[in-house]
Amino acid sequence: MPMRVLENLAQVFSCLSHPNRIRIVQALASGEKDVTELHSSLDLSQSYVSQQLSVLKSSGLVKVRREGHHAYYSLRHEKLSVLVDQGLDLVEQDIVRARELEQVIESVRSH
Amino acid sequence: MPMRVLENLAQVFSCLSHPNRIRIVQALASGEKDVTELHSSLDLSQSYVSQQLSVLKSSGLVKVRREGHHAYYSLRHEKLSVLVDQGLDLVEQDIVRARELEQVIESVRSH
DNA sequence: CAGCCACATGCAAAGCTATGAATATTTCTA
DNA sequence: TAGAAATATTCATAGCTTTGCATGTGGCTG
Numbered sequence: 380m381p382m383r384v385l386e387n388l389a390q391v392f393s394c395l396s397h398p399n400r401i402r403i404v405q406a407l408a409s410g411e412k413d414v415t416e417l418h419s420s421l422d423l424s425q426s427y428v429s430q431q432l433s434v435l436k437s438s439g440l441v442k443v444r445r446e447g448h449h450a451y452y453s454l455r456h457e458k459l460s461v462l463v464d465q466g467l468d469l470v471e472q473d474i475v476r477a478r479e480l481e482q483v484i485e486s487v488r489s490h
Numbered sequence: 491m492p493m494r495v496l497e498n499l500a501q502v503f504s505c506l507s508h509p510n511r512i513r514i515v516q517a518l519a520s521g522e523k524d525v526t527e528l529h530s531s532l533d534l535s536q537s538y539v540s541q542q543l544s545v546l547k548s549s550g551l552v553k554v555r556r557e558g559h560h561a562y563y564s565l566r567h568e569k570l571s572v573l574v575d576q577g578l579d580l581v582e583q584d585i586v587r588a589r590e591l592e593q594v595i596e597s598v599r600s601h
Numbered sequence: 602c603a604g605c606c607a608c609a610t611g612c613a614a615a616g617c618t619a620t621g622a623a624t625a626t627t628t629c630t631a
Numbered sequence: 632t633a634g635a636a637a638t639a640t641t642c643a644t645a646g647c648t649t650t651g652c653a654t655g656t657g658g659c660t661g
Contacts (some may be wrong), residue, residue, distance in 0.1 A: 380516065385509040387581045388574075393507035397619085398496040401503075405491065414638060427620065429639055448628045448637045458580045463499075465576060467491075469569045470498045508649085525608060538650065540609055559607045559658050 394438045399423060400431050401463060407441060408460035411453035505549045510534060511542050512574060518552060519571035522564035 395401055402421050406412060412420075418428040432452055435441045440459055444451045454460060506512055513532050517523060523531075529539040543563055546552045551570055555562045565571060 380513070382509065384578065384581060385512055388577050389507050389509045389512055391577055391581055392503045392512075396500050396504035396507045398493065398500045401496055401500055402491070415636095424621075425638075426622080426640085429637095430620080433639075445627095445638095450638060456580060458576070458583075462573070462576050462580060465569070465573050466499050466502055467495065469567065469573060470495060470502055472569075526606095535651075536608075537610085537652080540607095541650080544609075556608095561608060 390438050391440065394435055394440055395463065395466070397431075399427075400435060403428070403431055403435065404440070404454065404459060404463055407452060407454050408457075408463070411444065411451040413449045413451050415449075417452070501549050502551065505546055505551055506574065506577070508542075510538075511546060514539070514542055514546065515551070515565065515570060515574055518563060518565050519568075519574070522555065522562045524560045524562050526560075528563070 395404065399421070403417060406417055406421060414425060414428055414432065417423075417432075418425045421428070423431075432441060432443075436443065436452075440455060441452050442455045444453070506515065510532070514528060517528055517532060525536060525539055525543065528534075528543075529536045532539070534542075543552060543554075547554065547563075551566060552563050553566045555564070
């Protein structure tokens with residue numbers, strides 16, 4: 380696997396490694412939205428949303444369409460929301476409970 | 491979406507947000523391996539591999555089986571390697587080329 | 602039990618990320 | 632052109648990550 384691809388992939392995951400950016404991606408999964416819609420529906424400051432969108436944009440995960448003085452953001456590819464859904468699937472089904480169980484076992488063991 | 495789940499998901503993505511950890515996950519996708527195997531096949535120091543494995547473990551992505559003085563690590567769930575593959579798919583097919591194209595357009599525009 | 606493996610952990614410096622506040626830019630409208 | 636609306640950028644700081652190096656630890660084997 381070429382390093383360049385790995386780095387790109389790591390960058391994609393890095394974009395998704397923050398709850399608010401995941402929320403933004405999820406909000407965009409249902410279609411394009413402008414900054415104001417995002418910042419009010421997600422209850423995050425305008426400037427913060429704009430900053431996070433530029434992170435997502437510079438990694439190529441979202442694109443913008445400007446119209447008047449609105450900037451409509453959307454996912455560059457719907458596969459991205461599939462990726463997030465799969466992550467959710469993983470987290471919800473297994474990892475959380477498995478880790479909790481393991482911590483219980485470990486704490487029992489250490490006594 | 492409950493914040494707790496989002497935070498867990500962000501943590502999973504965060505684990506995958508580094509090329510070497512992705513390489514480790516990929517190496518484990520083909521079955522359990524001990525630390526020495528990983529550190530020599532990936533050309534990373536023993537201590538580094540051990541540290542990264544503990545990151546992956548504390549987020550519940552891998553598990554250990556200890557036998558003698560070996561520690562055999564494996565993915566806790568095969569869905570994780572599916573997730574990585576999907577990420578690769580996304581990166582290889584679209585994002586890279588799309589971003590490059592966009593940068594070309596942008597640099598043309600600014601002249 | 603001495604010494605060697607295979608691993609794990611602690612530490613510290615360098616670098617990166619998150620985030621609010623203030624400010625700038627762009628575009629529309631009167 | 633002035634002003635307002637929507638978005639973008641800059642800056643500063645606190646906090647987290649990375650990563651090498653040195654050291655610690657548990658389990659074998661002679």
